[in-house]
Amino acid sequence: MRKATVILSAALLGGAWVPCSGMEAMDMARRAEQLKALKWGMFICWSFSTFSGKEWTPGVKDVSFFKATGCDTDQWARTAKEARMGYVLFLTKHHDGFCLWDTRTTDRKVTKSPLGRDILAELRRSCDRHGIKLALYFSEGDWTWPGANDGEGGKGGSNPDTKKAQLQELLTEYGPIEYIWFDHAVGDGGLSHAETLAFCKSLQPGCFIGFNHGDQTGADIRLGELGRPGPLADETAAGPYMKDAPSRNYRLAEFTYPILPPHEGGAMWFYSLPVHDSLCLPAEKLYGDYLGTEKFGNIFSLDVGPDYSGRLRAVDVQTLRKVGEMIRTKASDPNATNPVP
Numbered sequence: 001m002r003k004a005t006v007i008l009s010a011a012l013l014g015g016a017w018v019p020c021s022g023m024e025a026m027d028m029a030r031r032a033e034q035l036k037a038l039k040w041g042m043f044i045c046w047s048f049s050t051f052s053g054k055e056w057t058p059g060v061k062d063v064s065f066f067k068a069t070g071c072d073t074d075q076w077a078r079t080a081k082e083a084r085m086g087y088v089l090f091l092t093k094h095h096d097g098f099c100l101w102d103t104r105t106t107d108r109k110v111t112k113s114p115l116g117r118d119i120l121a122e123l124r125r126s127c128d129r130h131g132i133k134l135a136l137y138f139s140e141g142d143w144t145w146p147g148a149n150d151g152e153g154g155k156g157g158s159n160p161d162t163k164k165a166q167l168q169e170l171l172t173e174y175g176p177i178e179y180i181w182f183d184h185a186v187g188d189g190g191l192s193h194a195e196t197l198a199f200c201k202s203l204q205p206g207c208f209i210g211f212n213h214g215d216q217t218g219a220d221i222r223l224g225e226l227g228r229p230g231p232l233a234d235e236t237a238a239g240p241y242m243k244d245a246p247s248r249n250y251r252l253a254e255f256t257y258p259i260l261p262p263h264e265g266g267a268m269w270f271y272s273l274p275v276h277d278s279l280c281l282p283a284e285k286l287y288g289d290y291l292g293t294e295k296f297g298n299i300f301s302l303d304v305g306p307d308y309s310g311r312l313r314a315v316d317v318q319t320l321r322k323v324g325e326m327i328r329t330k331a332s333d334p335n336a337t338n339p340v341p
Contacts (some may be wrong), residue, residue, distance in 0.1 A: 077130040089181060106144075140187060210223040212242070
């Protein structure tokens with residue numbers, strides 16, 4: 001599908017990649033049920049911030065700052081499968097504008113870094129191999145675009161044509177995408193949420209669209225950065241960033257938080273620092289929130305940051321396998337009790 005000579009729109013119908021034309025009618029209620037059935041997934045944040053020890057990493061001019069010594073997308077997908085996860089949510093581009101796919105829109109991309117590999121293409125193949133669905137994170141704003149303030153807390157610039165070109169690549173060259181987690185933290189990149197949503201739906205009508213704050217009109221999925229399990233009608237479950245953006249039109253609620261507990265120094269959403277390699281939330285906490293997804297019909301995106309070598313930390317793999325065992329025990333014996341917080 002990569003570098004296809006004919007670009008086709010696509011919809012997910014029963015898990016298949018089905019060519020379709022434009023905004024043809026979709027059974028979005030059915031799509032919502034398909035997404036709910038995924039229950040939880042692995043949110044992969046791996047970019048410049050992996051190597052800075054900071055959440056946001058402005059001011060980088062040379063892509064060799066991304067000094068990964070390797071990458072093991074098979075380990076990511078295999079671990080997700082062992083944890084009984086249904087999908088991987090992959091960070092394609094953070095606010096710094098570094099693209100983790102082989103985009104044609106800029107040289108600020110992973111294939112121009114020393115690693116020299118299209119990580120999204122590799123992850124697509126790994127997900128397919130292990131029976132895992134794929135969703136994408138995308139920062140709408142970009143510190144490298146005109147009008148940006150490339151600094152800590154700085155606003156993103158405006159470049160609507162490039163934003164559309166990047167989204168077109170992602171939605172036409174990497175297979176079916178379950179949903180896009182749009183990060184509005186540094187702006188919309190010069191393309192409004194209404195325009196962004198319509199453009200994405202023209203390419204993959206069955207792809208759910210969510211924005212972590214800002215205008216929510218038409219959004220399919222309520223994102224929950226630092227949120228918790230809860231009914232779709234409970235807006236407080238969406239966490240601290242959605243309180244000023246209410247909508248009554250969502251079909252599905254997602255929540256996400258890092259596997260790292262609070263700590264001093266280093267990042268939270270990305271790999272932190274080697275000194276924190278033993279820090280991890282307990283499996284019982286994660287399993288409890290997994291049960292919340294079942295109770296309320298949510299999906300739960302657990303953030304896990306690969307290290308400098310592009311592999312998940314040993315403590316994360318061990319913890320996720322333990323949660324997977326808890327889920328398997330419950331599935332085989334509904335009357336079994338696992339410890340939950």
